[in-house]
Amino acid sequence: MTVTPQAAHPSTRPAPAFRGRIGRDARSGHYAVPRRYRLHLSPADPDGLRIAVVHSLLGLDRACPVTFLPAVPDCPDGGHSQLRPLYDASAHHYTGPALAPVLSDDWSGRIVSTHGPDIARDLARHFGGGRPSLYPCGTESEIEAVQRMCAQGIEEAAQRAGAAGADASERAAALDTLLGTLGVLEQGLSARPHLIGTQITAADVELWVTLVQLDTVHRHHLDADTVRRVAGHPALWEYARRLAAHPAFGGHLDLDGVNRRHHARCQGLEAAGSAVQILDWASHTTPVTGTEAQVARS
Numbered sequence: 001m002t003v004t005p006q007a008a009h010p011s012t013r014p015a016p017a018f019r020g021r022i023g024r025d026a027r028s029g030h031y032a033v034p035r036r037y038r039l040h041l042s043p044a045d046p047d048g049l050r051i052a053v054v055h056s057l058l059g060l061d062r063a064c065p066v067t068f069l070p071a072v073p074d075c076p077d078g079g080h081s082q083l084r085p086l087y088d089a090s091a092h093h094y095t096g097p098a099l100a101p102v103l104s105d106d107w108s109g110r111i112v113s114t115h116g117p118d119i120a121r122d123l124a125r126h127f128g129g130g131r132p133s134l135y136p137c138g139t140e141s142e143i144e145a146v147q148r149m150c151a152q153g154i155e156e157a158a159q160r161a162g163a164a165g166a167d168a169s170e171r172a173a174a175l176d177t178l179l180g181t182l183g184v185l186e187q188g189l190s191a192r193p194h195l196i197g198t199q200i201t202a203a204d205v206e207l208w209v210t211l212v213q214l215d216t217v218h219r220h221h222l223d224a225d226t227v228r229r230v231a232g233h234p235a236l237w238e239y240a241r242r243l244a245a246h247p248a249f250g251g252h253l254d255l256d257g258v259n260r261r262h263h264a265r266c267q268g269l270e271a272a273g274s275a276v277q278i279l280d281w282a283s284h285t286t287p288v289t290g291t292e293a294q295v296a297r298s
Helices: 046-057 081-090 116-126 140-161 168-189 202-216 224-231 234-244 255-265 290-296
Strands: 037-041 066-068 102-105 110-113
Touching: 037 046, 037 081, 046 116, 046 202, 081 102, 081 110, 110 116, 116 202, 140 168, 140 202, 168 224, 168 234, 202 234, 202 255
Parallel strands: 037 066
Antiparallel strands: 037 102, 102 110
């Protein structure tokens, strides 16, 4: 599938409090050393789920340990009390919420980054030697285009299409954007199993997490007919089902956590689409087991 880059628009993701990067050598300050860094993730959060999938695809359990956080943050400001010591150690008089995801440096006890896309790229580029190439050479612009399509053409469009207080014409325009984006993706995935090239890339991680959010979160605010039109892209949803069966994807899908996080944060009205599930995700996924499940779903 050839993805045409779109014009950039402001991201809906909150501005990161920290945006350090892992470099290639000692001059960067933060250089790649196994077990120096730690991830703090909640897979119920889209950014956390993206990073968890990338981490598993790369097989980084030993090189970069993960601390899984509760699905619903326990602080009134939306932050995690478990992360507060890291934030306090990393910024003098930090007053904002202690949000996930976090990449921390165990050597210094401070935060390197809270920017999800940067964290995923740095894991793949600097710890991915001999592992699958999630950012193949020459595909950066296509991957970025997919990220914009997901953020604007699916996530933002679905939110606008389901906004109870929006004008009918605004909702209709947003729905046209959503269905148009899904149509482009449907056409590409009808001809090949992955978005870019012949193997899983970061573009597939981005789209899969976005489709999870579309079916488990955004559809609750859409009417039933709209959800049926969204579901009317068989190649796209078969692709989502196929990736869900991959342990690196479905193994981190905490449906109960996503649902609890959504209801804890959402201020919108539920619509008839909430009863029209597109995929039976649980039947296609391998659940997280052991201590990870206990922490991630607490």
